[in-house]
Amino acid sequence: MNNSLFEMALKQLDNVVEILQLDPNIHRILSHPERELTVAVPVKMDNGNIEVFTGHRVQYSSLRGPCKGGIRYHPDVNIDEIKALAAWMTWKCAVVNIPYGGAKGGIKCDPSIMSMDEIQRMTRRYTIMIMPILGSRKDIPAPDVNTNAETMGWIMDTFSMYKGCTMLDIVTGKPVELGGSLGRLEATGRGVMLIVLETLKKLGLEPSNITVAVQGYGNVGSVAAALLSEAGCKVVGVSDVSGGLYNSNGLDLISINKYVSTSKNHLLEGYKGDAESISKEELLLLSVDVLVPAALENQITKGNASKLKAKIVVEGSNGPTTPEGDKILRDNGVTLVPDILANAGGVIVSYFEWVQDIQAFFWDIEEVNKNLKRILIKSFEEVWSVSDAQKVDLRTGAYILAVDKVAKAFKLRGIFP
Numbered sequence: 001m002n003n004s005l006f007e008m009a010l011k012q013l014d015n016v017v018e019i020l021q022l023d024p025n026i027h028r029i030l031s032h033p034e035r036e037l038t039v040a041v042p043v044k045m046d047n048g049n050i051e052v053f054t055g056h057r058v059q060y061s062s063l064r065g066p067c068k069g070g071i072r073y074h075p076d077v078n079i080d081e082i083k084a085l086a087a088w089m090t091w092k093c094a095v096v097n098i099p100y101g102g103a104k105g106g107i108k109c110d111p112s113i114m115s116m117d118e119i120q121r122m123t124r125r126y127t128i129m130i131m132p133i134l135g136s137r138k139d140i141p142a143p144d145v146n147t148n149a150e151t152m153g154w155i156m157d158t159f160s161m162y163k164g165c166t167m168l169d170i171v172t173g174k175p176v177e178l179g180g181s182l183g184r185l186e187a188t189g190r191g192v193m194l195i196v197l198e199t200l201k202k203l204g205l206e207p208s209n210i211t212v213a214v215q216g217y218g219n220v221g222s223v224a225a226a227l228l229s230e231a232g233c234k235v236v237g238v239s240d241v242s243g244g245l246y247n248s249n250g251l252d253l254i255s256i257n258k259y260v261s262t263s264k265n266h267l268l269e270g271y272k273g274d275a276e277s278i279s280k281e282e283l284l285l286l287s288v289d290v291l292v293p294a295a296l297e298n299q300i301t302k303g304n305a306s307k308l309k310a311k312i313v314v315e316g317s318n319g320p321t322t323p324e325g326d327k328i329l330r331d332n333g334v335t336l337v338p339d340i341l342a343n344a345g346g347v348i349v350s351y352f353e354w355v356q357d358i359q360a361f362f363w364d365i366e367e368v369n370k371n372l373k374r375i376l377i378k379s380f381e382e383v384w385s386v387s388d389a390q391k392v393d394l395r396t397g398a399y400i401l402a403v404d405k406v407a408k409a410f411k412l413r414g415i416f417p
């Protein structure tokens, strides 16, 4: 298994250098994050002790606009992972052509054993520590694993208190009552659903004949599952960190959602409805048409890729497939829609939120969803036709488009000084 995610991100970039005949100077520039910040985050815990967490914020590129990317709270957060995620944000914003560069942030912590007050104090201190590099025209955070609208509200409030005025446009994914956008909460999962449906169309398949398994039942996975089921697909398997559920006739997602909303830590574990318990590993290997990984990175590897039965993989999470896993899937004729396109719905609606905050003029949900669909399907078509024309897989096609756009931005701007 490849242990360095950033090496994996660089490999994916290297993969298109020859096809694009990329100038080696530009390749060198695009292989380095612009800025990396690591901070100590001291937090007074409920028991009176002070814990010091490590936080990061990486700005990979601001060539096409302000840096943009989520913040995650997880025990495995490290600078290598955040660099990779920031690089992927750069390509993602480019492939869907929104005027942002890429960034990512995170704190190494285990929020499942922290109180809400501790998480809030940690968020506020982290915000202050990275504030010198944040800003509506500099770097705009958003939610990611184990962070949500409430977390973004605390970031907005902390930033605003410090500046002495309310600044809605410094973070996206906020509660709607605090300048958030309608549709942002569901945007990534909705985007995954749209991409699955477009892929089925290209392959001449009908949603009503399709079975789906979703790995990860958080923001992205649960919304994607619900919307795919609404679109007529049969969602037969879902999993989260606590395990998986399977029903060959289709899962009762409404009852599962009701259970998860009240269960401890909002997990699937202990669900007693009409489903068989399976392991997290089994979920990936189910005999389904479509697999949506929507948990964490490094899930489809050379260890399990050859055992996957799904013929379509749509990456809801970032970096779920290693380059070795990718090659095995390609050799086995699997159609894989890459993360930088498949989960771009979130950053697209984050972009809408930023535009609405700057204009102080808010859209209705129809406007949000209509524009999300327009941008995502146009990008999907572009990626599909480049891949077709160049006879490469969809990931390579997406990278060709994305890296070319960022490289052109560099050429047009030139180097300073």
Ligand code: NAD
Residues within 6 Å of the ligand: 143, 144, 145, 146, 147, 188, 215, 216, 217, 218, 219, 220, 221, 239, 240, 241, 242, 280, 294, 295, 296, 297, 316, 317, 318, 319, 343, 344, 346, 347
């Ligand atoms: P989340 O914290 O809401 O959900 C993550 C889910 O994954 C949880 O259900 C967790 O239990 C599950 N999980 C963790 N390890 C697992 C494992 N080994 N097997 C099965 N499930 C496991 O996070 P999210 O916001 O839904 O993000 C999920 C992925 O999507 C991440 O890769 C994130 O970077 C990416 N993403 C998120 C957004 C967004 O808008 N939230 C946008 C683009 C990409």
